[in-house]
Amino acid sequence: MSSQALSQNQEVFELNLGPQHPATHGVLRVKLVMDGEYVVDAEPVLGYIHRMHELMGENRTWAQYLPNMGRLDYLSALSYNLGYVELVEKMMGIEVPERAEYIRVLTTELNRISSHLLWFGAFVLDLGGFTPLLYAFDDREQILDLLESVTGSRLTYCYYRFGGLYNDVDDDFLTGCTQFLKRLRSRMPMYHDLVTGNVILRQRLVDVGPISAEMCRRYGATGPVLRGSGVNYDVRKNEPYSIYPELDFDVPVYNECDSMARYMVRMDEIEQSMRIIEQCIAQMPQGDIMAPKVPKMIKPEVGDYYHAVEAARGTFGIRTVSDGKNQAYRMKLRAPTFCNLSLFQEASKGMLLADALAFMGSLDLVIPEIDR
Amino acid sequence: MAGYFKSILTGTKSLVTGLKITQAEFFRKPITLQYPHEVLVMTPRYRGHIQLVKNPETGTHQCISCGLCQKGCPSGCITVRGEKREGVKGKVLVQYDLDFTTCSLCGQCIENCKPGAIEFSLEYNLASTRKEDFHYDLLARLEEQK
Ligand code: SF4
Ligand code: SF4
Numbered sequence: 001m002s003s004q005a006l007s008q009n010q011e012v013f014e015l016n017l018g019p020q021h022p023a024t025h026g027v028l029r030v031k032l033v034m035d036g037e038y039v040v041d042a043e044p045v046l047g048y049i050h051r052m053h054e055l056m057g058e059n060r061t062w063a064q065y066l067p068n069m070g071r072l073d074y075l076s077a078l079s080y081n082l083g084y085v086e087l088v089e090k091m092m093g094i095e096v097p098e099r100a101e102y103i104r105v106l107t108t109e110l111n112r113i114s115s116h117l118l119w120f121g122a123f124v125l126d127l128g129g130f131t132p133l134l135y136a137f138d139d140r141e142q143i144l145d146l147l148e149s150v151t152g153s154r155l156t157y158c159y160y161r162f163g164g165l166y167n168d169v170d171d172d173f174l175t176g177c178t179q180f181l182k183r184l185r186s187r188m189p190m191y192h193d194l195v196t197g198n199v200i201l202r203q204r205l206v207d208v209g210p211i212s213a214e215m216c217r218r219y220g221a222t223g224p225v226l227r228g229s230g231v232n233y234d235v236r237k238n239e240p241y242s243i244y245p246e247l248d249f250d251v252p253v254y255n256e257c258d259s260m261a262r263y264m265v266r267m268d269e270i271e272q273s274m275r276i277i278e279q280c281i282a283q284m285p286q287g288d289i290m291a292p293k294v295p296k297m298i299k300p301e302v303g304d305y306y307h308a309v310e311a312a313r314g315t316f317g318i319r320t321v322s323d324g325k326n327q328a329y330r331m332k333l334r335a336p337t338f339c340n341l342s343l344f345q346e347a348s349k350g351m352l353l354a355d356a357l358a359f360m361g362s363l364d365l366v367i368p369e370i371d372r
Numbered sequence: 373m374a375g376y377f378k379s380i381l382t383g384t385k386s387l388v389t390g391l392k393i394t395q396a397e398f399f400r401k402p403i404t405l406q407y408p409h410e411v412l413v414m415t416p417r418y419r420g421h422i423q424l425v426k427n428p429e430t431g432t433h434q435c436i437s438c439g440l441c442q443k444g445c446p447s448g449c450i451t452v453r454g455e456k457r458e459g460v461k462g463k464v465l466v467q468y469d470l471d472f473t474t475c476s477l478c479g480q481c482i483e484n485c486k487p488g489a490i491e492f493s494l495e496y497n498l499a500s501t502r503k504e505d506f507h508y509d510l511l512a513r514l515e516e517q518k
Contacts (some may be wrong), residue, residue: 060446063444063480064444064445065373066446066448066478066480067446067477067478067480068446068475070476095415095487116455131394138403141403146417148417148418149417150417151417151418152415152418152419152477152479152492153419153477156476156477158476158477158479166479170509190393193389193390193393194389194393197386197389198390199379199382199385199386199387200385202494223518233431239465
């Protein structure tokens with residue numbers, strides 16, 4: 001810690017937050033310059049969990065890169081699986097059977113709920129409330145059990161394949177989903193009573209950490225952060241993929257721009273995801289789960305390709321350049337939380353440290369995804 | 373002054389709501405599994421480390437040592453070696469090593485294997501401080517199972 005005299009009785013000091021601080025959820029380091037309790041400057045320092053995922057994409061075959069997608073944002077891994085397989089399908093012109101599309105959307109949305117539940121618990125934990133975390137984990141556990149029964153893994157899924165799925169879901173899984181939705185529906189009012197309406201939480205979140213739509217645009221923030229700033233942008237609606245156009249759901253948007261707005265967006269998204277899952281279960285057709293003709297060797301034509309999906313934290317995009325070989329020439333992963341974090345430095349200026357941490361929690365950061 | 377009393381009132385209300393929920397939860401059965409006194413049975417699709425499938429008819433594995441699993445593995449954790457033996461058609465598997473420390477449990481090896489000679493095990497009670505403990509000789513493991 002170094003200190004530097006500004007004037008006679010004014011001093012700022014540097015404070016290291018992280019890389020192993022419970023509030024930074026992983027290995028994020030923030031170099032804070034503090035004036036007493038107030039943040040003068042907050043510079044995020046990245047790279048503590050950099051694993052060269054982009055480079056890995058360039059030195060292994062397209063199929064071999066699949067498991068990497070479960071290890072970027074390990075809390076909503078299926079969205080990343082989806083983004084990648086859809087990109088390859090786009091490049092190769094593979095048509096996916098309808099049943100597989102429904103199962104993909106169903107499982108992705110389940111994963112989104114589990115991710116939001118974990119964020120909910122951890123966020124309230126950041127603010128000093130321990131109990132909601134345990135309730136949220138109880139519900140999240142049900143989702144993990146369901147997903148484990150079809151995918152075989154609990155967190156780092158590798159379930160989708162080019163042209164379809166690894167394996168089909170059975171009726172037990174679908175009944176399990178219906179039961180879970182019923183359970184979660186009955187629990188949501190409890191969450192809102194216990195947390196959303198809580199006076200302490202409201203005082204910590206309302207009007208804290210304002211992010212304007214203009215700032216979101218400058219930094220490329222997406223997902224609930226953008227939608228909490230009053231911008232109605234959701235890749236599922238704006239650049240629809242898979243079977244989302246056939247499903248009826250709303251995109252929650254709040255205009256308040258504060259941490260509470262981002263909180264509300266995510267809570268409402270849980271409800272919307274539940275609606276999507278219900279429709280998927282109701283409309284799921286019978287049939288194959290794998291496209292009939294998937295080439296054994298994936299060799300996309302020379303070109304520059306991009307595909308984006310709406311992950312739990314925002315727009316996940318993959319841009320890849322193929323030179324016609326069985327490996328990518330360039331693989332660029334656009335991680336939503338990287339952009340969402342980058343506005344932290346500007347937006348946290350002048351905040352109280354405790355508010356800055358609440359604000360950071362409302363951004364829902366996943367560090368392995370930021371570092372990649 | 374009115375604001376002061378109002379905030380006391382809303383604060384108390386919020387507190388009572390929270391306590392009510394806690395009280396209801398207080399009488400619920402615990403949901404935590406008392407591991408290791410209780411253990412879970414894994415679902416059939418659970419992905420543990422891979423193992424050689426035992427063919428009940430022949431009592432041994434069905435690997436033809438084609439090496440496709442090794443070639444397809446993104447992490448290079450499989451070593452397969454087959455030998456030509458006199459009087460035997462094809463190759464005979466003499467070594468099947470798995471370095472579980474780098475395995476990502478992706479299933480590429482299993483999907484690449486035409487004869488269906490490998491599968492995921494349901495093993496999850498794995499912990500050790502030495503990485504050598506995760507270098508499995510799958511052939512020897514299959515023998516042990518007999
Ligand atoms: S599961 Fe994947 S990483 Fe593990 S041995 Fe098989 S191919 Fe290799
Ligand atoms: S792919 Fe199957 S048959 Fe071929 S070496 Fe591997 S385990 Fe044996």
